[in-house]
Amino acid sequence: MNDAASKLASAAGAKGLAAARARGNPRERAARQAAVMAFADVAITFAAMIAAHSAVILADFCKTFLEFVAVFLSWWAIRRMARGSGGGFDYGLGKMENLTSLIVGMLMAVCLLIIVGNALRNFVHPTHVAGIGVQISLAAQAVYAVINAVVARRSRRAAQAEHSPLLEAQARLHFTRAAANVFILLSLGLSLALARYEWVRYVDPAASLVIAGSILMAALGIFSTSVGDLLDRTLEESDQLLILRELARHFDDYAFLHGIRSRRAGAEAYVDIFLEFDPEKKAGEIQAVAASLRHRIESQIRNSHVTIGLSTEPAGSPRDR
Numbered sequence: 001m002n003d004a005a006s007k008l009a010s011a012a013g014a015k016g017l018a019a020a021r022a023r024g025n026p027r028e029r030a031a032r033q034a035a036v037m038a039f040a041d042v043a044i045t046f047a048a049m050i051a052a053h054s055a056v057i058l059a060d061f062c063k064t065f066l067e068f069v070a071v072f073l074s075w076w077a078i079r080r081m082a083r084g085s086g087g088g089f090d091y092g093l094g095k096m097e098n099l100t101s102l103i104v105g106m107l108m109a110v111c112l113l114i115i116v117g118n119a120l121r122n123f124v125h126p127t128h129v130a131g132i133g134v135q136i137s138l139a140a141q142a143v144y145a146v147i148n149a150v151v152a153r154r155s156r157r158a159a160q161a162e163h164s165p166l167l168e169a170q171a172r173l174h175f176t177r178a179a180a181n182v183f184i185l186l187s188l189g190l191s192l193a194l195a196r197y198e199w200v201r202y203v204d205p206a207a208s209l210v211i212a213g214s215i216l217m218a219a220l221g222i223f224s225t226s227v228g229d230l231l232d233r234t235l236e237e238s239d240q241l242l243i244l245r246e247l248a249r250h251f252d253d254y255a256f257l258h259g260i261r262s263r264r265a266g267a268e269a270y271v272d273i274f275l276e277f278d279p280e281k282k283a284g285e286i287q288a289v290a291a292s293l294r295h296r297i298e299s300q301i302r303n304s305h306v307t308i309g310l311s312t313e314p315a316g317s318p319r320d321r
Contacts, residue, residue, distance in 0.1 A: 062118075
């Protein structure tokens with residue numbers, strides 16, 4: 001009974017420690033803060049839309065709402081990964097980052113369609129902006145331009161440190177939002193300052209198309225990165241050269257190299273190396289070579305997991321399977 005109670009207490013303690021680590025995870029904390037700020041932005045933009053007669057503010061609300069959904073999904077994915085796979089996924093939940101990044105990209109595409117459609121309608125039926133909501137929006141755009149720029153900078157630094165496609169998507173999203181804030185601020189400011197001119201009615205849709213272009217570029221970047229990783233794209237050429245360099249360093253320790261397989265899953269990199277050793281070599285010597293190779297490669301490729309497999313056939317051959 002004492003042993004059982006001790007095991008249960010240890011398990012509970014491990015769960016508590018995992019939960020504490022999850023709460024303290026810098027990625028989750030940053031994503032949670034971004035979600036809270038995005039929700040506040042949605043509320044303010046909605047109030048501005050209700051109190052204004054402006055097509056660009058309506059488009060801004062639609063864009064902001066979609067961005068909030070994107071940030072919320074990112075936070076959910078990070079929260080899920082921070083709590084571990086629960087033993088159901090031996091290779092972890094790295095690809096969840098790529099899937100969530102794709103969802104972010106698709107939401108950005110929807111946002112793009114809304115803004116372009118709204119801009120075309122404004123070109124066909126141009127009107128002057130009006131209502132107290134315009135002043136609300138001007139103040140909100142100025143404040144959130146600064147906030148989104150700061151969040152984008154922090155997310156970019158975290159993405160570079162952890163090699164996380166999800167945080168990279170966050171950085172792109174917030175940079176896009178900051179650019180949109182600046183353009184909408186200028187659009188509304190010009191519309192109010194130059195309201196006596198007829199041509200100023202076209203400032204709003206023109207600014208919206210510029211915002212749409214920045215969103216398009218960000219979405220294309222997300223799709224190109226995440227789709228490649230979901231299709232088990234191999235590691236970058238620089239990492240592959242590093243692996244070959246380490247194999248050359250141990251050239252005299254094995255008989256043949258039968259293949260190298262590599263892939264990324266979110267921030268994690270997996271490398272399988274298939275080696276054939278001299279039959280006369282002792283098991284302890286083989287283990288020492290494998291441990292040295294694994295340690296040197298994993299120490300140089302961030303978040304990498306190296307497996308040294310023993311093989312007498314080329315990787316992928318029918319016998320190898």
